[in-house]
Structure formats: C-alpha cells, structure tokens
Amino acid sequence: MNRIMKRFSAALCTGAVLSSLTSFAVRAGATADTVLPSGMTVAEVEHELDFNEGDVTNGSGNKYGATAVGIFRGDDVLLEGYYAKSDIENDIPTSMDTVFEWGSISATLVWVSAMQLWEQGKLDLDRDVREYLPDGFFQRLSYDDPITMLDLMNHQGGWQETTRPLFVVDGEEIPPLKAALQDIEPEQVFRPSTVTAYSGYGAAVAGYVVECVSGTDYCEYVHRNILEPLGMEHTAINADHSDNEWVQEQRKKEKCYEFLAVEYIDLGNQLYYCPVYPCCSAAGTMSDLMTYAQALADKDSPLFGSSDTWKEMFTGTSFYGDSDIPSIAHGFLCDEHSVRTFGHSGDTEMSHADMILDLDSGTGLVLMTNQQGDTVNNFAAETPELVFGKLSPDKYTSDTAEKAKLSGYYLNARGIHKGMLKFTDYLGAVNAGRIGEPLDIGNGVYQINRKLPTLVNTEIRLDESSELYGAETLSDGTALLRRPTEDRIQHRYYLAELGLLTLYFLAAAAGAFLILTKHRLKKHGRLEKSFCSSMMTVGYAAGIISAVTLLTAYIIFSRSGNVLPEAAQLTAGRLQLLCVLLCAFSAVTAVAAVIREKKRIVYYIANTAYNGIVIGAVLFFEMYR
Amino acid sequence: MNDSKRLLNIVRKDAIAMTSGKGNALIMFLLLFFVLGGLTLLFPVSGLVAPCIMGAGFASMLFQNESRYHSERFNCVLPISRRDLVKSRFLLSYVLYAAACLPFYFVMLASQFVIRFLAGDEFYSKINIIGKLTVKTGGALTETEALNLLFIAAFSFGAVLLSGSLKSYFSGSGFSSAADTSDPSRKNKMWLKLYILAAAIFVIWGLVIVGIIDLGELFDIFTGLFSQLAAAAGGYMLAAVMLAVAAMAVVYRYICTVLEYDEKEL
Numbered sequence: 099m100n101r102i103m104k105r106f107s108a109a110l111c112t113g114a115v116l117s118s119l120t121s122f123a124v125r126a127g128a129t130a131d132t133v134l135p136s137g138m139t140v141a142e143v144e145h146e147l148d149f150n151e152g153d154v155t156n157g158s159g160n161k162y163g164a165t166a167v168g169i170f171r172g173d174d175v176l177l178e179g180y181y182a183k184s185d186i187e188n189d190i191p192t193s194m195d196t197v198f199e200w201g202s203i204s205a206t207l208v209w210v211s212a213m214q215l216w217e218q219g220k221l222d223l224d225r226d227v228r229e230y231l232p233d234g235f236f237q238r239l240s241y242d243d244p245i246t247m248l249d250l251m252n253h254q255g256g257w258q259e260t261t262r263p264l265f266v267v268d269g270e271e272i273p274p275l276k277a278a279l280q281d282i283e284p285e286q287v288f289r290p291s292t293v294t295a296y297s298g299y300g301a302a303v304a305g306y307v308v309e310c311v312s313g314t315d316y317c318e319y320v321h322r323n324i325l326e327p328l329g330m331e332h333t334a335i336n337a338d339h340s341d342n343e344w345v346q347e348q349r350k351k352e353k354c355y356e357f358l359a360v361e362y363i364d365l366g367n368q369l370y371y372c373p374v375y376p377c378c379s380a381a382g383t384m385s386d387l388m389t390y391a392q393a394l395a396d397k398d399s400p401l402f403g404s405s406d407t408w409k410e411m412f413t414g415t416s417f418y419g420d421s422d423i424p425s426i427a428h429g430f431l432c433d434e435h436s437v438r439t440f441g442h443s444g445d446t447e448m449s450h451a452d453m454i455l456d457l458d459s460g461t462g463l464v465l466m467t468n469q470q471g472d473t474v475n476n477f478a479a480e481t482p483e484l485v486f487g488k489l490s491p492d493k494y495t496s497d498t499a500e501k502a503k504l505s506g507y508y509l510n511a512r513g514i515h516k517g518m519l520k521f522t523d524y525l526g527a528v529n530a531g532r533i534g535e536p537l538d539i540g541n542g543v544y545q546i547n548r549k550l551p552t553l554v555n556t557e558i559r560l561d562e563s564s565e566l567y568g569a570e571t572l573s574d575g576t577a578l579l580r581r582p583t584e585d586r587i588q589h590r591y592y593l594a595e596l597g598l599l600t601l602y603f604l605a606a607a608a609g610a611f612l613i614l615t616k617h618r619l620k621k622h623g624r625l626e627k628s629f630c631s632s633m634m635t636v637g638y639a640a641g642i643i644s645a646v647t648l649l650t651a652y653i654i655f656s657r658s659g660n661v662l663p664e665a666a667q668l669t670a671g672r673l674q675l676l677c678v679l680l681c682a683f684s685a686v687t688a689v690a691a692v693i694r695e696k697k698r699i700v701y702y703i704a705n706t707a708y709n710g711i712v713i714g715a716v717l718f719f720e721m722y723r
Numbered sequence: 724m725n726d727s728k729r730l731l732n733i734v735r736k737d738a739i740a741m742t743s744g745k746g747n748a749l750i751m752f753l754l755l756f757f758v759l760g761g762l763t764l765l766f767p768v769s770g771l772v773a774p775c776i777m778g779a780g781f782a783s784m785l786f787q788n789e790s791r792y793h794s795e796r797f798n799c800v801l802p803i804s805r806r807d808l809v810k811s812r813f814l815l816s817y818v819l820y821a822a823a824c825l826p827f828y829f830v831m832l833a834s835q836f837v838i839r840f841l842a843g844d845e846f847y848s849k850i851n852i853i854g855k856l857t858v859k860t861g862g863a864l865t866e867t868e869a870l871n872l873l874f875i876a877a878f879s880f881g882a883v884l885l886s887g888s889l890k891s892y893f894s895g896s897g898f899s900s901a902a903d904t905s906d907p908s909r910k911n912k913m914w915l916k917l918y919i920l921a922a923a924i925f926v927i928w929g930l931v932i933v934g935i936i937d938l939g940e941l942f943d944i945f946t947g948l949f950s951q952l953a954a955a956a957g958g959y960m961l962a963a964v965m966l967a968v969a970a971m972a973v974v975y976r977y978i979c980t981v982l983e984y985d986e987k988e989l
Contacts, residue, residue: 525955593956600960604967611971615978622982 129176135437135456136487140169140176143484147179147477163355164192165467165477166384169485170392172460178385181477184468185353187364197332197348198466200380200387201444203453204335205301207320208376209411209429210394210401211308212247214323217407221311223247227303230310232276240286247304249290251429252416253583255300256288258515261655261662264298265370265447269338275306275316278373287515292572294416294426295511296583298377301429305376316376317341327400328393333382337375342382349381354448354468368448378446384466387453391462395455412440412457418568418580419542423494425568425582432582434566436487445470447659450478456486489564491547494539502538504530507593508579508586518651518670519662521719524596528586530579534565542569595718602715605708606645609638630691634705637684641712644677648721674722678713685709726807733803733811737785752784752823763830765838767870768852770831771877774824778881781816782888805984813889813977820885828874835866864958872958879969886976893984 130141147167164184169177180192215221221230226244228235245255262282266272273281279302288295309316317336325333334342339349354368372379393399399408414424414432424432430440433454441454452465463485467478507527514520534548544567549560568580577588589595616635619625651670655662688702688709716722755776763770839847848854857869864872952961 525952527955529957596956596960600964604964607964607968608971611975615975618979618982622986624982 129174132171132176134169134176134485135435135459135461136483136485137436138484143169143481144177144179146484147177147181147481163353163468164196164198165465166192166196166198167477167481168384168388168391168464170388170395170462172396173392175388178388180384185351186355194383194385195348196468197345197352197381197383198451198468199349199378199444199446199449200382200451201378201446201449202298202301203387203442203444203451204376204378204380205298205304205429206394206442206453207324207335207380208301208305208308209251210324211312211316211319212251212304213407213411213428214402215308215311216410217402217404221247221307223251227307230307231303232310235276235280236283236286237280238283238285241289243290245290247307248415248428250297250300250304250307252291252426253294253296253300254288254291254416255297255303256286256290256293256295257284257297257299258287258295259297259513259660260284260299261514261517261519261660261667263658263661263663264374265372265659267370269371272337272371272373275302275309275374275376279303279306282374285516288511293511293578293587294580294583294585295513297512299374301377302374304429305374308376324390324401328389330382330386330389333380333386333390335375335380337371337373337379339379339381345382352448352468354470356469365447368446370447378444384464387451387464387466388462391453391455391464394453395457395460395462397457397460416580416582418566419570421541421543421568423543423566423568425566425580434489434493434564435483436490436493439486452478452482454482454486461485488562489545489566491537491545491562491564493564494543494545494566500538502536502544504533504536504544504579506530506577506588506590508588509592510584511587512584516720517723518648518667518674518719518721519655521599521648521721522652524592524599527589527592527596530586530588533567536567543567544569598711598715598718601711602719603645605711606642608708609641612638613642630687633684633687637681637688637705637709637712640677640680640684641708644674644681644712644716644721647673647677671722674716678716678722681709681712685713729803729807730811730814733808734815737812737815756823756826760827760830763827764834766850767831767834767838768873770827770834771873773827774820774874774877774881775884776881777820777823778884779888781820781885782892785816785819805987806981809893809977809981809984812893813886813973813980816885816889817882817973820882824878824881831870831874832867864954868958872953872962875962876965879965882969883972883976886973890976890980890983893980894987 130139130144132140134140134143136143163182163186165181167177167179167181168175180194180196182192184190184192184196212221212223216223224246227247227250228245241256249255260282261284264282272278279299282299284299305316308319312319314322320335321341324330325335332342332345334340334345334349339346350367350369352367354365356363356365393401397408398405402408402411411428412430414422414427416426417424423434426432427440431442433439433441437456437458439454439456441452443453444451447470449466449468450470451467452463454464455462463482465478465481469478506529508530509523509527513523513526515523534546536544536546539545545564546567547562547564549562565581570578570580572578579586579588613635616625616631625631647670651662651666654666685706688705692699692702755773759769759773759776763773835847838850851866853869853873854866857864857866952964955961
C-alpha cells in the first residue's frame with residue numbers, strides 16, 4: 099500500500115511539473131504579500147499574469163508569443179515569470195535563455211554613459227555637441243543654435259523622422275557608426291531646445307559623442323563601464339550582436355509573432371541590423387535587463403562613483419508647463435502612475451520591451467515580449483498598471499480645480515514635416531476638444547481624464563485613464579502641448595490645409611471622370627478637336643499621375659517599414675515637377691482660351707481652378723522634394 | 724415651354740404611371756421601407772443595406788409600369804426630346820432616392836436608444852458593431868460620426884448603383900439593340916478589349932501567385948490609409964470625398980446615358 103501511495107504521489111508530482119512546462123514563475127515565498135506601488139500584492143499580480151497565461155491553455159488557442167516579466171524591489175526579485183512559447187510551432191516555452199531585443203531602451207545606455215563622462219568632468223551637458231564631433235558632421239541643420247547633450251537627452255535636437263533606411267538586412271553591409279549617422283541625417287525642422295520630438299537619430303548621435311569624448315568605440319565603452327561591472331553576460335549591443343557570441347546565436351533562433359484577428363502569424367526571426375546601433379540594437383535575456391534596472395534603481399548605484407550623479411541623472415530636465423513636474427530626466431522618460439516612475443520602453447521589428455522604475459520604493463518592472471507594440475497583448479498592456487497603478491484623477495487636482503477648454507487642431511511633433519511625405523502629418527491630427535476632459539492644475543499643466551473605448555473579447559469597455567499635458571507657447575506664437583516623448587503642435591489653419599489635400603485627391607478623381615467623358619463624347623462624334631481641348635486633357639492626366647505617384651510613394655514608404663528609398667524619392671519628385679509644369683501649361687492655355695474666345699468661360703475657369711489646386715497642393719505639401 | 728416646365732411635366736407623367744396599375748411601385752416601396760425599417764430599429768447596421776437595395780432596384784421599381792404596358796415607345800413619338808426624358812428621370816429617381824434614404828438614417832440614430840431601452844446596455848455592447856469600429860480608430864471617431872460616415876458611404880454607393888440601373892434601363896428599354904453588335908468592326912473591337920482584359924487579369928493573377936504583388940499587404944495599406952482619412956476632421960473629409968466621387972460617377976453615367984439613348988434606333 100505504501101509503495102502504491104508513493105508511486106501515486108510521484109505520478110501526481112510529475113504531472114504537476116509537466117503541466118506547468120508552458121510557463122513558470124519563480125517567487126520567493128516571503129515576498130508573496132509584498133505590497134507594490136499600485137496597492138496590489140505580488141501574489142495578486144502573479145495571479146493576474148497567470149490568468150493571462152491561462153488564456154493560452156484554456157482552449158482559446160495560442161494568443162500570445164513569448165513574454166518574460168521581472169519585478170524587483172532593491173536586490174530582491176519579487177517575481178520572475180516566463181510565459182507562453184517563444185516558438186509556437188516547435189513548442190518551445192519561454193525561458194531564461196530566451197533573447198529579446200531592447201529596442202529604444204538601448205538609448206538609456208547612452209544616457210548612463212554620458213552621465214559617467216559628466217561625472218568624470220569629460221563631458222559638459224550644456225556645451226554644443228559639435229565641439230565634440232568631427233568638423234562638418236551635420237549637413238542638414240536649419241538653425242545655428244547650439245545642440246547640447248541635454249537637448250539630445252530631452253529629444254529637442256529639432257530633427258524630424260528620417261525616411262532613410264534605419265535597418266539593413268545583410269549583416270555584412272553594416273557601415274561604421276559615423277558614416278551611418280551621416281547617411282541617415284534627417285532635416286532639422288524645429289529650433290533646438292524648443293520642441294520635444296523623440297529622435298532615435300539624436301540618441302545615436304549622443305552615442306557617437308560618447309565615443310568621441312571617451313576615445314573608445316561606443317560598444318567597447320558600454321561593455322567595459324556598464325555590462326561587465328554589472329555581470330551582464332547575456333547582453334549584446336552591437337548592430338549585429340557580434341560583441342556577444344551567445345546572444346548572436348540565440349537571437350538567430352528567436353521568432354516574432356503577430357496576432358491577427360483569430361490566428362497567430364509567424365513572422366520569422368525578423369533579424370535586421372541597425373547601423374546606428376546606440377539607439378536601438380541591444381538584445382539579451384530578461385534577467386540581464388533586470389540586473390541593469392536594479393542597478394539604475396539603486397541610490398548607491400555601482401554605475402557611478404557618487405550617489406550625487408545618480409541623483410542628478412534622475413533630476414528633471416524637461417517639465418510640464420512652468421511646473422516642477424518632470425516629463426524627462428536626462429533621457430529617462432517620466433510617467434505618472436499612482437507614483438512617479440522613470441524608465442523607457444522599446445520596440446523593434448521583433449519585440450517590445452518595458453523598463454519602469456519607482457525610485458522612492460526601489461521597485462522596478464521589466465517586461466519583454468516577441469511581439470511589437472505596447473498593447474499587443476495583455477501582458478504588455480496591463481502589467482505596468484498592475485505594478486504601479488494608474489494616475490488617479492485627483493492626484494494633482496482638487497475640488498477647486500477648474501475645468502479647462504482646449505481647442506484647435508494639433509499635429510504630432512514626431513513625424514515628417516518636410517519633404518514629399520509631409521501630407522501624412524495631416525492625417526494624424528488631434529482635435530484638442532476631443533482629447534478628453536481637461537482640468538487646469540495650474541502653472542500651465544492640464545490633467546486630462548479620458549474614457550477610451552477598448553475591445554475586450556467581444557465587448558466594448560470604457561477604460562478610464564488620466565494623462566498630463568503641459569501647455570506652452572513658442573516665441574513665434576505657436577501653441578504646444580508638452581508630453582514626454584513628443585509634443586503636439588497647434589496648426590491654426592489645419593482645416594484649410596486639410597481641405598487643400600482633400601481637393602487635390604478629388605481633383606485627381608475628377609480628372610479621371612473628365613477624361614472618360616471626353617473619350618465617350620469623341621466616340622459619339624460630339625467632341626470638337628482643338629489644341630486647347632488636348633492641353634486640358636493633358637492637365638487632367640497630369641493631376642491623376644501626380645496623385646498616383648504620391649500614393650505609390652506612400653505605399654512604398656509603409657511597405658518598407660517607414661522608409662522611402664532614395665531612388666523612389668528622386669523618381670517621384672521629378673514626376674511631380676513634370677506634372678506641375680504640365681498643369682501650369684494647361685492652365686495658361688485655358689486662360690488664353692477665355693481671353694481669345696470669350697465663350698465656355700465657366701468650363702475654362704473650372705479647368706484653371708483644377709490645375710491651380712494640383713499645383714498648389716504639390717508645392718504646399720512639398721511633393722516634389 | 725421652358726426647360727423646367729417641360730421637365731416637371733415629364734416628372735408628373737412618370738409619377739402618375741408609377742402609382743397606377745397593378746402592383747404599383749408605391750406599394751412595393753412601402754413594403755420595403757417598413758420591413759427594412761423595422762430591422763434597422765433592432766439592428767442599426769441593417770440600415771446601411773437600404774441605400775444599396777434601393778440603388779440597385781429603384782429604376783426598375785419606379786418605371787416597371789412602363790415596361791409592363793409597353794408605353795415606353797410613346798416617348799419616342801410624342802414631342803419630348805430624349806435628352807429631357809433622361810434628365811427628368813434621373814432627377815426624379817435621385818430626389819426619391821434621397822427622400823427614401825433619409826428616414827433610414829434617423830431610424831439608425833434612434834435604434835441606439837431603442838435597443839438600450841429594450842434590451843439593456845450589456846446586450847447593446849455585444850451587438851454594437853459601429854461602436855467596435857470606433858474602437859479600431861482609437862477613439863478618433865465617436866459612434867455618431869462613425870454612423871454618419873458609414874451611412875454616407877452606403878448612400879454614395881447606392882447612388883452609383885442607381886445611376887447604373889438607370890443606364891441599363893434606358894439602354895434596354897424596348898429598343899432593338901441589334902444595331903450595336905451587328906457591325907462586324909464593333910464586334911471585333913469588343914473581342915479585342917475582352918482579350919486584353921483577360922490577359923491583364925491573367926498577368927496580375929500570376930504576379931499575385933508568384934508573390935510580387937502582396938494582396939494582403941496592399942489591402943493593409945489601403946485600409947490603413949482609409950482609416951487615417953476617416954479619422955481626419957471627424958470623418959467628414961472622407962465623407963466629402965465619397966459624396967463627390969459618387970456625384971462624379973453619376974454625372975458620367977448620365978452623360979453616357981444621354982449619348983446612347985439619343986442615338987438609339989426605334
């Protein structure tokens with residue numbers, strides 16, 4: 099009987115172990131009741147994470163790719179969980195050896211390196227970075243104003259998004275950092291130190307500044323001064339991850355997934371190489387990232403010689419309005435949950451990652467998943483709030499807070515403001531009256547409480563959220579809404595400009611119908627042949643070609659991961675110029691016909707208006723650039 | 724007799740023909756209206772079907788008595804120009820189409836409150852397809868704006884269908900169409916066009932199979948572009964575009980109808 103009971107118990111234990119092979123969480127028993135900043139205990143958070151994981155095994159099908167979650171307080175790891183599968187087809191569960199990409203969290207290595215050099219007196223954060231860089235490094239600056247390291251940390255260098263390729267597919271074709279930076283340099287569209295627009299380019303330039311100041315290759319500098327002192331043996335930062343062979347080999351095995359409607363799409367390993375690697379190339383295990391996060395959250399951080407440097411690093415450098423509420427602290431993004439947090443998130447073609455720190459309690463969260471986007475699955479969307487809570491509507495407001503009224507249309511600062519894809523800016527504008535219910539909490543700061551509709555299974559749920567905005571006015575009178583990663587800039591004439599864009603597309607459609615109508619009339623012998631009529635047809639055709647060229651450029655841009663190859667830009671630009679010339683010629687012909695014939699005036703005026711709209715849109719939206 | 728009086732006379736004559744005789748159009752229309760209207764009250768999205776159905780079937784419904792009693796031939800001998808006949812029938816059809824579609828819009832608006840009142844918020848949340856669409860726009864469109872946009876899309880689509888059905892009506896209305904294809908050169912041209920079209924379809928299909936044209940990605944890009952256009956200015960930009968394109972299509976079809984009807988032989 100005893101033998102039977104023993105065998106039965108062994109079988110039961112084996113079954114329990116086998117059934118938990120798709121996920122496991124490691125937690126020290128004593129920490130289960132530890133209360134997190136959100137007010138939830140570790141056990142409650144773990145239950146929620148297991149619930150999300152349970153969707154995988156409860157017959158709902160594989161909804162999630164690999165997710166690794168780490169929660170710590172000081173040196174104690176409160177929770178270390180690996181969920182779902184890193185390879186669904188081959189049934190490989192997520193584990194401590196699963197490698198994820200850091201994405202833009204890589205930029206924090208630049209900021210830490212910069213603060214180390216500042217501590218050593220080698221780098222002045224307020225000096226123009228051109229004094230550290232080789233002469234003539236920047237070729238596309240529009241302003242003479244200095245660009246300081248603080249501007250780079252605050253993402254206020256003034257650059258727009260680049261349309262040049264940020265990634266290469268062939269690992270053999272990775273150029274050196276300096277050449278790569280000069281190759282993708284975008285236009286500077288804002289005056290430095292004014293508008294915040296997240297710039298990976300700016301972060302990569304800062305990495306090159308570290309290289310120039312330290313006299314050491316940036317990759318080598320980070321290994322020597324950050325990764326090795328912390329014992330991070332499973333992290334690589336180079337573009338092709340060649341600085342860590344193990345990571346390089348593991349990364350090739352990892353897969354990326356996209357969940358579309360009801361099924362998982364295997365996107366393969368999505369292995370791309372970023373030549374401007376300081377801003378986004380780091381990759382490694384979740385436990386390594388957690389080690390790094392623990393070092394950052396430590397007031398006596400081993401990363402710096404003095405705790406004053408640590409304190410300085412987490413002192414605000416960009417603020418909401420005229421208040422002392424920081425939005426950025428030396429490159430670290432400040433977020434308002436139930437507590438104030440500092441951190442960064444990252445996205446690459448392969449993965450999403452979060453690193454969030456509550457410096458008062460020393461609590462931190464790291465989360466990594468092999469899907470792109472911060473709401474891509476419930477782990478990424480919900481875990482930060484499970485740990486740190488939400489910004490409550492009354493954290494900064496009181497009963498006496500006044501309801502404010504925001505109005506006008508605002509465009510995102512992070513985008514393309516010059517060049518042939520300038521029109522994409524206008525499709526993402528925000529009506530300030532629609533942002534939510536703003537409350538004026540003083541000093542130019544607004545707390546906006548929103549109820550955003552979200553789809554949960556098949557039901558619509560209203561998700562309450564709060565967010566801070568800082569209202570500012572630039573020296574040229576432009577109104578700004580300040581946010582951590584990108585400001586929103588008011589466009590006074592947005593509706594008129596949008597109207598021009600609409601008329602442009604409508605004109606192209608009208609041109610198509612007019613050509614078809616003329617063809618019909620000609621077929622039925624009702625069309626008088628004349629030079630003027632032919633020229634007008636040429637004008638209609640030019641309008642259509644212009645619109646098709648613009649849409650084709652946009653399709654190529656979207657399809658290539660928000661990159662427009664140089665050849666495509668040149669071809670599209672020249673075609674647009676040709677269309678402008680043809681439309682101008684057609685318009686002149688129509689005007690001449692009105693003066694000469696003095697009949698069918700309405701028809702000729704309409705034709706002139708048509709050509710005028712096409713020419714105006716092409717010039718205003720810089721479709722020729 | 725000036726133009727507008729002439730047109731009104733034709734419209735009056737058509738209205739009488741519509742409402743007289745057995746199985747007249749008015750009864751059919753009222754039946755359609757109440758059945759679809761009731762369905763829309765329970766499921767708001769059903770209201771989008773009404774403009775499409777009316778667009779496709781309005782022409783034959785309005786002028787069915789003419790076909791039944793072969794009275795369309797008289798139009799060719801009475802002192803009415805064919806151009807005026809086409810103009811007046813397009814005018815009548817579109818005025819009635821707009822008047823018929825508008826009530827469905829108001830029923831769709833009302834149904835949101837009716838369903839909530841009868842079945843509760845939870846049930847409404849489950850069947851609220853328009854609400855789920857607004858979620859996809861990230862809150863850029865409210866439910867009412869999304870409903871307006873969808874309705875205008877359906878209205879525009881139905882208007883284009885109506886122009887097509889009117890064109891078909893006029894091209895097939897009691898006239899011999901043999902003249903169109905009896906000419907051998909026209910026949911050959913028609914076959915050549917069909918061959919070219921078939922070759923183009925075959926080439927495009929081949930490019931899709933080989934993977935040069937990625938239909939999935941193209942679809943994603945166009946739906947992305949459309950959703951961005953829909954989110955701009957509360958959806959009214961896309962609505963204006965759709966209405967304008969529909970108007971252009973209608974005018975083009977009208978011109979084609981006038982040209983072909985003018986040349987038809989008795």
